[in-house]
Amino acid sequence: MSVLVNKDTRLLVQGYTGAQGTFHATQSINYGTTVVGGVTPGKGGAMHLDRPVFNTVADCVKETGANASVIFVPPPFAADSIMEAAAAGVALIVCITEGIPVRDMIAVRQFLKGRNVRLIGPNCPGIITPNECRIGIMPGHIFKPGNVGVVSRSGTLTYEAVGQLSALGIGQSTCIGIGGDPIIGTTHLDAIQLLNADPDTHAIVMVGEIGGNNEEIAAAWIKDNVTKPVIGFIAGQTAPEGRRMGHAGAIAEGGSGKASDKMTAMEAAGITVCASPAEIGQKVKERLGL
Amino acid sequence: MKIHEYQGKAILARYGVPVPKGKVAFTVEEAEAAAKELGGFVVVKAQIHAGGRGKGGGVKVVKTVEDAVTAARKILGMQLVTHQTGPQGQKVGRLLVEEALPIEKELYLGITLDRASGKNVFMASSEGGMEIEQVAHDTPDRILKEVIEPGIGLSGYQARKLAFGIGIPAASVNAAAKAMLALAKAYDEIDCSLAEINPFILLKDGRVMALDAKINIDDNAMFRHPEFADLRDLAEEDPLEVEASKFSLNYIKLDGNIACMVNGAGLAMGTMDIIKHAGGEPANFLDVGGGANEEQIKNALRILLSDSAVKAVFINIFGGILRCDILATGVVNAARELGIRVPIVIRMEGTNVAEGKKILAESGFNFAVADGMKDGAEQAVKAAQ
Numbered sequence A: 001m002s003v004l005v006n007k008d009t010r011l012l013v014q015g016y017t018g019a020q021g022t023f024h025a026t027q028s029i030n031y032g033t034t035v036v037g038g039v040t041p042g043k044g045g046a047m048h049l050d051r052p053v054f055n056t057v058a059d060c061v062k063e064t065g066a067n068a069s070v071i072f073v074p075p076p077f078a079a080d081s082i083m084e085a086a087a088a089g090v091a092l093i094v095c096i097t098e099g100i101p102v103r104d105m106i107a108v109r110q111f112l113k114g115r116n117v118r119l120i121g122p123n124c125p126g127i128i129t130p131n132e133c134r135i136g137i138m139p140g141h142i143f144k145p146g147n148v149g150v151v152s153r154s155g156t157l158t159y160e161a162v163g164q165l166s167a168l169g170i171g172q173s174t175c176i177g178i179g180g181d182p183i184i185g186t187t188h189l190d191a192i193q194l195l196n197a198d199p200d201t202h203a204i205v206m207v208g209e210i211g212g213n214n215e216e217i218a219a220a221w222i223k224d225n226v227t228k229p230v231i232g233f234i235a236g237q238t239a240p241e242g243r244r245m246g247h248a249g250a251i252a253e254g255g256s257g258k259a260s261d262k263m264t265a266m267e268a269a270g271i272t273v274c275a276s277p278a279e280i281g282q283k284v285k286e287r288l289g290l
Numbered sequence B: 001m002k003i004h005e006y007q008g009k010a011i012l013a014r015y016g017v018p019v020p021k022g023k024v025a026f027t028v029e030e031a032e033a034a035a036k037e038l039g040g041f042v043v044v045k046a047q048i049h050a051g052g053r054g055k056g057g058g059v060k061v062v063k064t065v066e067d068a069v070t071a072a073r074k075i076l077g078m079q080l081v082t083h084q085t086g087p088q089g090q091k092v093g094r095l096l097v098e099e100a101l102p103i104e105k106e107l108y109l110g111i112t113l114d115r116a117s118g119k120n121v122f123m124a125s126s127e128g129g130m131e132i133e134q135v136a137h138d139t140p141d142r143i144l145k146e147v148i149e150p151g152i153g154l155s156g157y158q159a160r161k162l163a164f165g166i167g168i169p170a171a172s173v174n175a176a177a178k179a180m181l182a183l184a185k186a187y188d189e190i191d192c193s194l195a196e197i198n199p200f201i202l203l204k205d206g207r208v209m210a211l212d213a214k215i216n217i218d219d220n221a222m223f224r225h226p227e228f229a230d231l232r233d234l235a236e237e238d239p240l241e242v243e244a245s246k247f248s249l250n251y252i253k254l255d256g257n258i259a260c261m262v263n264g265a266g267l268a269m270g271t272m273d274i275i276k277h278a279g280g281e282p283a284n285f286l287d288v289g290g291g292a293n294e295e296q297i298k299n300a301l302r303i304l305l306s307d308s309a310v311k312a313v314f315i316n317i318f319g320g321i322l323r324c325d326i327l328a329t330g331v332v333n334a335a336r337e338l339g340i341r342v343p344i345v346i347r348m349e350g351t352n353v354a355e356g357k358k359i360l361a362e363s364g365f366n367f368a369v370a371d372g373m374k375d376g377a378e379q380a381v382k383a384a385q
Helices: A019-031 A057-064 A075-087 A102-112 A155-167 A188-197 A214-225 A259-268 A277-287 B005-015 B028-037 B065-075 B132-138 B156-165 B170-189 B219-224 B226-231 B239-245 B265-277 B294-305 B324-338 B353-361 B372-384
Strands: A010-014 A034-039 A051-054 A068-071 A092-095 A118-120 A126-129 A133-136 A145-152 A172-177 A203-209 A230-235 A272-274 B022-025 B042-046 B059-062 B095-099 B103-114 B119-125 B143-148 B192-203 B208-210 B214-217 B250-253 B258-262 B284-287 B312-319 B344-350
Touching: A010 A019, A010 A057, A010 A075, A019 A034, A019 A133, A034 A057, A051 A057, A057 A075, A068 A075, A068 A133, A075 A092, A075 A102, A075 B219, A092 A133, A102 B119, A102 B219, A145 A155, A145 A188, A155 A172, A155 A203, A155 A230, A155 A277, A155 B265, A155 B312, A155 B344, A172 A188, A188 A203, A188 A214, A203 A214, A203 A259, A203 A277, A203 B265, A214 A230, A214 A259, A230 A259, A230 A277, A230 B265, A259 A272, A272 A277, A277 B265, A277 B372, B005 B022, B005 B095, B005 B170, B005 B214, B022 B028, B028 B042, B028 B065, B028 B095, B042 B065, B059 B065, B065 B095, B103 B132, B103 B143, B103 B170, B119 B132, B119 B156, B119 B170, B132 B143, B143 B156, B156 B170, B170 B192, B170 B208, B214 B219, B219 B226, B239 B250, B239 B294, B258 B265, B258 B294, B258 B372, B265 B284, B265 B312, B265 B372, B284 B294, B294 B312, B294 B324, B312 B324, B312 B372, B324 B344, B324 B353, B344 B353, B344 B372
Parallel strands: A010 A034, A010 A068, A034 A051, A068 A092, A092 A118, A145 A172, A145 A203, A203 A230, A230 A272, B258 B284, B258 B312, B312 B344
Antiparallel strands: A126 A133, A126 A172, B022 B095, B042 B059, B042 B095, B103 B119, B103 B192, B119 B143, B192 B208, B192 B214, B250 B284
């Protein structure tokens, strides 16, 4: 089992014929993901990577039965692409684009309310269920099927954690990169609720970073609801206050969003918090009694 | 992007937020002319991006043009130290000379994003002129909040509720509410990521005014505002950070002596953390991104090595999309071109790692190749000692 994506996922690609869309759609196809086609306005009717191109997401969904979308569209147009996918009824929308203005994402959040869709990202590496479905930009070869769920705000820290797990022979159920922006569609809490409900996920790795208080919110819920082992790491323990550390959302300011506060809240919730990112795999192994 | 007080006030004034009469001055002569024009009873304010300027001696109220000149001479060019600048301070290159006003009461207005709800929140407080974080800590009930509904904006009733709530007298409430609505409109239209008016003042004559303005603009929205590019003040930024930004490198200078080059913001922060964990101090944050090319790697290394405090470099790459052979080639070429004055520890993982390690081994340079990020951090810390 897994969450959100599996071998039945039928993926469409927005920004399909662009360089990023082409490269990563090819990677996903090679991984075994069912990519049914893509959207590039104005190129409808053409074929690309042996699959049809459509002018609109609605056309693509109608013709292909796509139930998930991945967005590789430049920042000025990405919010519009998310709304187009949501309006077409795509159940799972994964937005990879980095650099979407906050004002645009405020509008998107509002637009998504009351619609039965889930957004992952933006500014995220995507989601993967090993050997079944890869959506986004993750390097597929480092993943291994198994029973540990991973949720992370950072792409490369996801790879780091997964690399450690796979090297120890510990596979993953589903890995979700939720993104490094201030406004994201799926939060730590959302992802952890999904992984907690999945019987084949036996432990959860939760990787956070400075900025906001989503980790604290998730920790409070974990304390009351999760009996599976949760192993965490917070990046940015040495980050200076008031500076944005690469990700738009990674900033501790005005006394909030600090790594130490997040780590304290997580420890209080019974989460095994790693002081160093190199310990994640080993701590999972210990908590699983392997 | 941060902008100066005088720039923020000019923008807010266009939206209808009342601000004092004032002029920016880059020289003592310009300050003198401005003070004369404003009648001599003026405030001379240092324009740096950091807060706490008054306590650091960067703000002077004077009664005459002569005193304004003396104040300008003293502040312009000074190394102003505040709680936000760090001990080295920030050099003052610009002044704002403003009419001095008879203040009845100092209040606070601000807008910021509430990440959890995905909406902006308007805040107002009767406790103006203080650090709002301090007010939030000591007397949280004195900060009133109104959620700004997306697509609707701040409503008149919300502004009036806030104005009455922070103790503005009935006769001035409409003016205050109007200023609040103007601030909220500006915030939305110019893509702010933070706006603060602290203090927002009530004058003896009942007028209200923005006595200060702290406006940050969402970097991701700059494509919508090409006119704001001129507002960037490079003197406020670290020279190495300015250099890095020319090559789309995400670099932040820190105080340690172990430089690090990493792909991905999260792993870059994690690398700083593990250096500290291993007993060292990171010299910087540097994310070269997922698709870095040889040229960017070379420039990144050049920038890292131009920090004279650096005693060792730790390159930590988890190559997913970024291939290890490309990274290795970039590092070797950079080393050939730049010469290397400090030990370099490299940890690579991911795509084409064997080819990458071969390129490093055959380069003729004595790179230390680490086994995992813990080993890499420990080797780098040792090398820096």
